[in-house]
Amino acid sequence: MAINTLKRIVAFVVLCLAQALILNHIHLFGIATPLLFIYLAIVFPRNYPKWAILLWCFFMGLFIDMFSNTPGVASCSLTLIGAIQPYLLEPFVPRDSVENLECSVRTLGWGKFSVFALILTFIFCLVFFSLEMFSFFNWQYWLLCIGGSTALTLILILGLENFRK
Secondary structure (H helix, E strand, O other): OHHHHHHHHHHHHHHHHHHHHOHHHOOEOOOEOOOHHHHHHHOOOOOOOHHHHHHHHHHHHHHHHHHHOOOOHHHHHHHHHHHHHHHHHHHHOOOOOOOOOOOOHHHHOHHHHHHHHHHHHHHHHHHHHHHHHOOOOOHHHHHHHHHHHHHHHHHHHHHHHHHHO
């Protein structure tokens, strides 16, 4: 248990630093920003306590907010993802699987993991950019930011998952 917590803390620090120092400065075509820190919220195991998922997600969002100058946007969006992740994982998990199933390509397969990550990433980007813009005045730009960031983030998540495999 201590090893898993230590791995999660290291992943927390690495993803926060990567987002704050590198990924926040990437704006592909002026619309798509990779939001890779959501990866930690996606890969929580099946039997992980829901309150702990919420705390992990809130504090990661809080650190991203502090380093990215987005007051409350990332913490709100990531906490929402932490709240729905355990319930959204259940339809993708086989019925006869173990209780402490880790959410990864190795356990779910490429198709199920990709759809699961796509749904969570899309919901995150939808909430994130809705709160960030807080206006539907320029709704085309809003939709482009959501679609572009979802696609770019999903590509990075699947690449990271392939590397982790």
